[in-house]
Structure formats: structure tokens, C-alpha cells
Amino acid sequence: GAVVSQHPSRVICKSGTSVKIECRSLDFQATTxxxxxxxxxxxxxxxxxxxxxxxxxxxxxxxxxxxxINHASLTLSTLTVTSAHPEDSxxxxxxxxxxxxxxxxxxxxxxxxxxx
Amino acid sequence: xxxxxxxxxxxxxxxxxxxxIKCTYSDSASNYFPWYKxxxxxxxxxxxxxxxxVGEKKDQRIAVTLNKTAKHFSLHITxxxxxxxxxxxxxxxxxxxxxxxxxxxxxxxxP
Numbered sequence: 001g002a003v004v005s006q007h008p009s010r011v012i013c014k015s016g017t018s019v020k021i022e023c024r025s026l027d028f029q030a031t032t033x034x035x036x037x038x039x040x041x042x043x044x045x046x047x048x049x050x051x052x053x054x055x056x057x058x059x060x061x062x063x064x065x066x067x068x069i070n071h072a073s074l075t076l077s078t079l080t081v082t083s084a085h086p087e088d089s090x091x092x093x094x095x096x097x098x099x100x101x102x103x104x105x106x107x108x109x110x111x112x113x114x115x116x
Numbered sequence: 117x118x119x120x121x122x123x124x125x126x127x128x129x130x131x132x133x134x135x136x137i138k139c140t141y142s143d144s145a146s147n148y149f150p151w152y153k154x155x156x157x158x159x160x161x162x163x164x165x166x167x168x169x170v171g172e173k174k175d176q177r178i179a180v181t182l183n184k185t186a187k188h189f190s191l192h193i194t195x196x197x198x199x200x201x202x203x204x205x206x207x208x209x210x211x212x213x214x215x216x217x218x219x220x221x222x223x224x225x226x227p
């Protein structure tokens with residue numbers, strides 16, 4: 001299947017700082033990428049849809065000024081958690097589709113964020 | 117928007133027995149229903165999927181059934197093995213739109 005790479009896989013940051021997570025489609029172009037958050041023992045919840053060259057679409061209840069999304073190229077979307085707090089500690093995971101390969105969504109490895 | 121309900125939340129079966137996980141969805145426009153297996157700290161892995169123009173799909177020990185009228189779909193795992201232990205998620209989507217996930221089922225296979 002298609003390859004989606006996410007970096008970093010783990011990050012620990014101090015409260016009040018910002019953290020950037022990258023999501024790359026390595027062997028296809030992705031005009032749309034999806035960002036999910038998963039708290040321990042819970043499901044994946046969509047945070048936002050990242051659109052190349054335009055503004056991201058945020059789900060209800062997700063603060064767009066706190067979770068900044070940039071999708072400046074067809075192979076890279078970034079999620080920046082600004083002014084992180086301990087309650088932002090979670091598993092963040094991106095996904096993308098490659099339409100020529102069908103409807104399957106391909107996921108990045110995920111990023112375990114711990115805010116101390 | 118779409119809402120996906122998944123049951124049970126936990127399931128424990130004896131090795132060799134079958135496991136069934138059920139999901140219901142709310143949006144009749146949804147037409148793609150994947151199932152994922154997720155191990156701790158890892159990304160979800162697609163194990164099987166079904167489209168709305170098909171009622172059943174099978175891949176070795178894994179099968180999925182879809183009832184469009186009732187808006188529910190189920191995952192069936194036969195001859196379960198210890199390595200089947202994981203968390204399983206169903207999801208629903210319309211075309212290339214966002215995936216909406218069920219709450220997950222923690223499956224434990226007892227030797």
C-alpha cells in the first residue's frame with residue numbers, strides 16, 4: 001500500500017511550548033490529509049481535514065488557533081500544537097488516501113505527545 | 117453527520133472459537149466500511165473493508181457482512197489465535213471523505 005510517514009514518533013515538551021508534527025505522503029500526492037487524536041483506551045477522533053493550498057477544516061470543538069495545520073505541498077501536512085498543556089498529551093495520527101489506489105486510508109505511525 | 121456505534125467494548129474468547137464485533141452507522145450515504153486492528157502504540161492496520169454494493173466479503177479467517185437496510189455491519193473472525201488479540205475499530209465514510217470510527221473493541225484470545 002501507499003506510505004505515509006509521520007515524525008516524530010515520540011515527543012516530550014514542557015507546558016506552554018509548541019510542538020510541530022509532520023505527516024508526509026512518500027509515494028503519492030495527497031491533496032487532503034486527516035489529523036486524528038486518540039486518548040488512551042479511546043477511539044480515533046478526527047480533529048481536522050487538511051487541504052493542500054487552502055485552510056484546514058476543523059471539527060466541532062477543536063480550537064483552530066491551538067492546533068495549527070499547514071498543508072503547503074502535496075506531500076506534507078504539519079500539525080502544530082501551540083501552548084501545549086498536559087491535557088494535550090495524546091496520540092496524534094495522520095492519514096491520507098491515494099485515489100488511484102482506491103478508497104483505503106493510509107495512516108502515519110502516529111506521534112505520542114507528552115506535555116510535562 | 118455520521119455516527120458509528122460499536123459493540124461490544126470488550127470481548128474474550130477461547131482460542132479456536134469465533135469472535136463477532138458489530139457496528140451500526142447513521143448516515144445512509146456512507147458507502148465504505150473498513151475494519152482496523154490496532155496494537156498498543158501502533159497505527160491502525162486495515163484488515164478488511166466492504167463497499168455498499170456488496171453484502172459480504174471474506175479473506176481467509178476474516179469476514180465482514182453489511183446490511184444496508186438496517187445500517188449495520190459486522191466483523192467475523194473464525195478459528196481465533198492468540199495473535200488476534202488487539203483492539204479492533206470499525207469505521208464508515210462516504211467516498212473519500214473523513215473516516216468516522218466506532219468506539220473500539222478490545223479482543224482477548226485466551227489460550
